[in-house]
Amino acid sequence: MSRPDQAFYMLRGAASDAGRAYKQELLDLLDIQAGQIALDVGCGPGTDLPALAERVGDSGTVIGVDRDEAMLTRARERTDGLPGVEIRKGDAHDLPIEPGTVDRAKIDRVLMHVAEPSDALAQLHLATRPGARIGLVEPDWDTLIVDAEDLETSRAFTRYTTEEAVxxxxxxxxxxxxxxxxxxxxxxxxxxAPVFRDFHEADHTLGLGRNMQKAINGGCVDRDRGHRWITSLSEGPFYASFTLVSVICSR
Structure with missing residues (x-):
């Protein structure tokens, strides 16, 4: 089963009702002011850069950092013509940012992927100035629940997600x-707790089909049982949710 285009995946997730709601809340809590320098670590295809640029205004600066060249290309396309937006290639463990210069920063669903989250946060502390505000958002996949008559397979899917997939x-x-x-x-x-009632949206966002296939291939779930589980989810009323944690902190 092929892996979806990552830029499309991120943009679609941000456009969902749950995505829009938590992102709006995050930006509100960051209290971004005109003229400030705002940093988006792991900016991906630039999903949030236009909203950040709107808040810092023409006198401010938005810096998007990502290590993936394809993502940076999409981010540049998405912010073409926006004043004060800079796209930089870099890693969360070694930010290409002058120390003590950032007023506002966000890391949104990035720390779950990095090798050393503590080192990434240390880099963020170095980049921000005293009084800066920082927003962190990450899921807890151990809280992923998928309603199904075969509850044990749902639990096996969550275990695979927690222990192998992320x-x-x-x-x-x-x-x-x-x-x-x-x-x-x-x-x-x-x-x-973002709630999914549509199977296809959940399949896209949560990777139900592709991760179940990986779990089957890895011997974590019986093949027939896993296929029956996915089929039943696609045919009947659907429910899934997980916990998304947001932390606002200051320097």
Missing amino acids: RNATIGRSLARLAEQARFRVETVRAT
């Missing part, structure tokens, strides 16, 4: 602790 699958519950260890002051911690 590098730092429970990072959401650790965000506040990791932020404090990185010497940020935690101000707000919020948890929401």
Whole structure:
């Protein structure tokens, strides 16, 4: 089963009702002001860069950082013509940012993928100036629930997601602790539970079909049982959810 285009995947996820809601809340809590320097670490295809640019205004600067050249190309296309937007190639573990220059920063569903989340947060602390505000958002995939008559296979799918599919699958519950260890002051911690009632949307966002196939190939789920599980989900009323944790902190 092929892996979906990652830029399309991220853009579609951001455009969903759940995606729009938490992103709007994150930007509101960051309290971005005109003239500030705002940093988006792991900006991907530039999903949030136009909204950041609107908030910092013509006198501000938005810096999008990503290590994937294809993502950077999409981000440049998406922000073409926007004043004050800079797209830089770099890694979360080694940010291409002058120390102590950033007023507002966000890391949105990136720490679950990086090799060392603590090192990435240390880099963010170095890049931000005293008084800066930082927004962190990560899922806790251990809380993923998928309604099915075959509850054991649903649990097996969540275990596979947590143990094999995502590098730092429970990072959401650790965000506040990791932020404090990185010497940020935690101000707000919020948890929401995005709900999916449409199978196809959930399949796209949660990787139900492709990850179940990987679980089957890896011997984690019986082939026939896994295929029956996916078929039943696609045919009947559907429900799935997980916990998404947002942390707002200051430097």
